Amino acid sequence: MTFPTPDRPATIADVARAAGVSVPTVSRVLTGAARVSEERRRRVERAIAELGYRPSAAAQVLASRRSNTIAIVAANTSRYGYAEAIRGVEESARAAGFVVIIVVVESERDDDVRAAADAVLRQSVAGVVVLKFDPPGVAALKALEPAVPVVALSGIPEPGVPQAVLDESEAAAGLTEHLLGLGHRTVHHVRIPPSGKEDGRTTGWRSALQRNGSPIPSIEDVSWEITTAYEIGVRLARDPAVTAIFCGNDETAMGVIRGIHDTGLRVPADISVVGFDDHPLAAMFIPALTTARQDFAELGRHGTAQLLALLNGESPLALETVEPPIAIRESTAPPRRR
């Protein structure tokens, strides 16, 4: 007869022994799968508390073929939208009793995608939430798709996959129209790395321009490196045709504004700039950014809810697309002759 020692965590057998019941009985009070007499339940609970027993998740997964782990698959974990979405998923997953593992897809290269999919699949997760914000996310989604319950978090609706989406194109169009309404002849666009051929932000911008009959300037692409935004700001400031700029996100907008600023021009007096996301610092920036609020954490929560519904075999929740409200602040104004 062995006893739990500091080196050997208590097992279910230890608990059963201490409570004077059989192992399955302990299991029953643990899982609540079947009724246990009031008295034995009490004895078991006392033994659990005394021994500081914690069921082994690995053993439970193996025996029950059920998992309480959710994987978050993402190309990035620290950038604003990503981090917020992860926070939303984690919060709601934890509230539902799940543990979260985080799996990063480095790139859309086949080996990276496969490595991520392997990691997820080996962990026997209950389901996965993928941040389909970029090409690696899209690729990971494909690699995971049939093998495990998946929901995608995305900025652009797409049929087929269960998903939660934050509709970006409406807000992007709204922001563009705001600029046009101010009297700008057209609006230039600084695009952040997109999820596919094109994301909702760019799409909304273009369609607003088209509806308005405005010329469609060529797109400037930035990387996630903020200095690229800065350089584009400098470059655009030197082009007298540029009076209004729609940036793919707020960080980019700040970089662009700083670039314009270092060129001697002023925002919004000389050039208007809008961002996207309503980053916490957007309202603190000088000038405060006109932008569109994106609630990534809510997106994450919604995605988790979607996944849990899927796991329970419930009909997927209505694809609730939230339209982000626009915040008009200081970085936009009517154009002026230069």
Place this chain on the structure above:
Amino acid sequence: MTFPTPDRPATIADVARAAGVSVPTVSRVLTGAARVSEERRRRVERAIAELGYRPSAAAQVLASRRSNTIAIVAANTSRYGYAEAIRGVEESARAAGFVVIIVVVESERDDDVRAAADAVLRQSVAGVVVLKFDPPGVAALKALEPAVPVVALSGIPEPGVPQAVLDESEAAAGLTEHLLGLGHRTVHHVRIPPSGKEDGRTTGWRSALQRNGSPIPSIEDVSWEITTAYEIGVRLARDPAVTAIFCGNDETAMGVIRGIHDTGLRVPADISVVGFDDHPLAAMFIPALTTARQDFAELGRHGTAQLLALLNGESPLALETVEPPIAIRESTAPPRRR
């Protein structure tokens, strides 16, 4: 005889059967624990590839009593320093073949701390990295301490616990001295939520003031909510005695500056402000922030290295305390009479 079906992932037994070898032989090629003849190894590898077999992590943990999971315990996942540290840990853990679970400690309340510790312990992780940046982190560290290998990530050295530390007090003192050197009589301090009684940033600020014989103003405390920083900025701007402010981080500095700005005063002409961390946006802000660079991702990487050394029974790595370099930019200048 059963076959793997789409619903039943291939098991090691399936592989053994397909390769015409015993189960342990497959296990041997998987773990590399023992030599396998060239020919059988090849057969096994082919079978693995054909069946798309992936070993079950849960079964491996159970049987081997070894885990390839590392837990990150943190009070927050999305704020700048936290997110970057998590990124660093994840990157290096993944590079070493580990999977990362993320466990959030909501608060320092006993139930939250216990919930987090339970989650970690049930998952049979190989080890854990805790972000000891705040009271919940400190509490979690205590709760985990003897039961599992732990390393702490911290801004202030502390004996006893294996840890990686980013020494903040030196840089904080340096920043304060920079302000004093500019001619300011003293430096006010806006403190972010600290990890204990006091963090390295505050300590460094105070000791620089003391060394210089400057008066030590009372401290202003902000929450993580940026608007509190804004309000403090407004309030400090109205106090003519305030000519220089040391903020606990860059976001706070931006909020404070914005508050000062809305009051009609200018930074740095009327008041100098320094931040801390060198947030990616610090250099883009107008005025660009004078601040101290903190490499949180590197801290995370270092913590993982520390943990892996611990797991391998190696002597803990030298407690390498990185002193963050100071970046002097636009938000600081000599005082002027007001």
Place this chain on the structure above:
DNA sequence: CTGAAAGCGCTAACAA
């Protein structure tokens, strides 16, 4: 309501 028996997918001795 309860316990005995079997087994989840894998690794760890142990012989051969």
Place this chain on the structure above:
DNA sequence: TTGTTAGCGCTTTCAG
């Protein structure tokens, strides 16, 4: 080098 035999800690039949 290889296979056989035992479990790892838990849940799940299945009797009773």
